[in-house]
């Protein structure tokens with residue numbers, strides 16, 4: 001452990017020197033790094049696919065949709081906006097500060113640690129890297145060891161394309177990460193579960209280092225009375241089956257009225273047939289569970305309620321059929337933790353009030369979904385549900401809008417990124433005021449008087 005820490009200390013001091021030298025400050029360097037990152041992805045799409053297939057059995061189209069497209073769009077957006085985001089931002093100076101000018105000046109933080117999770121092992125380390133570089137930081141990347149092939153590939157590619165004086169990759173599991181977290185960073189950007197999130201935050205607190213925690217949670221989907229069930233079913237099963245349900249913003253469970261439940265389940269069954277055929281476990285368009293531990297964890301959930309659709313497993317391939325559970329009770333194990341797999345419990349509620357009450361009685365989710373045709377219900381849902389992200393009549397698609405900040409609230413995390421939110425998160429927004437030396441209005445200086453007091457009140 002001491003040896004490992006020592007190695008990290010050397011790496012950190014080299015990165016600090018690079019940062020202090022001003023290497024990462026010029027906008028040309030930053031956009032050059034974004035270009036290099038784009039080149040890295042474009043030139044290695046097939047190697048990336050191979051690694052993701054080995055780790056998660058991801059279908060080609062899901063790799064494009066869930067990993068690469070998002071990165072390409074974030075890179076393009078950051079490159080286009082870089083100048084504007086990094087410019088001083090003028091703010092209003094009130095009368096008492098006149099004559100004078102005030103502005104907010106973004107500056108890089110220093111050395112940022114990015115720790116990714118295994119479920120989107122390319123996207124989750126590289127999409128925070130984009131704002132980290134755009135904001136002019138040095139970066140240490142710690143990919144998840146659980147998606148081992150992808151982690152190895154990241155460690156091989158990144159030094160070949162990005163400036164090693166500013167970007168380093170550290171590989172390893174708990175021991176290495178524990179040692180790494182003893183180092184002083186200027187920001188720790190963590191994606192993963194809440195248990196480790198607490199460990200990360202505790203370690204960061206030793207250095208008063210700010211953290212961004214991109215966690216998970218049970219993201220609800222609510223079907224309103226009169227909703228378009230066909231469209232809701234199609235979108236929900238797609239969102240649940242993408243990456244075999246191992247998506248932090250996948251709909252975790254569905255709340256629906258008793259009358260709509262059967263038609264919804266029937267629509268989901270026919271959508272699953274249309275997407276994956278009758279032998280769903282054999283479908284080329286459907287991924288695998290990351291490892292045996294998660295496979296066993298998910299299989300145990302199949303005991304809850306009644307299996308309405310699916311329920312088969314393939315032990316050797318570590319695959320679980322897309323499964324819809326009905327008659328699930330709120331205190332069943334499947335309703336206690338984030339499912340993070342292709343199992344969708346459907347619970348019945350009497351109306352929207354009960355659905356809202358159910359959601360509000362639980363931890364704040366990372367995402368919430370509402371299927372409705374009613375403007376009034378939509379307004380109620382948007383106003384009343386506290387969640388990181390919210391989507392009406394679809395799932396997941398807010399990820400395609402770079403101007404929408406992404407991140408959790410409460411138990412689902414803290415801090416947001418994507419687009420400008422990411423740039424601001426990984427910058428310090430330095431507040432600057434410039435005063436004119438003349439004229440000097442002596443109202444704030446002693447000796448104090450009634451007249452000065454009145455004037456001060458008037459000036460506000």
Ligand code: NAD
Pocket residue numbers: 115116117118119120124142143144145146172173174177178191192193194196199213214215216217247248249338340366407408413
């Ligand atoms: P994981 O096991 O890959 O862990 C995440 C990171 O923590 C890895 O880099 C790992 O090396 C490190 N780590 C693990 N144990 C550690 C320890 N004891 N000390 C220090 N570091 C340690 O990922 P996971 O936790 O299984 O991730 C799944 C969770 O992540 C789910 O809850 C999911 O919802 C959430 N998630 C959130 C987002 C988001 O953007 N908000 C995205 C993906 C996943």
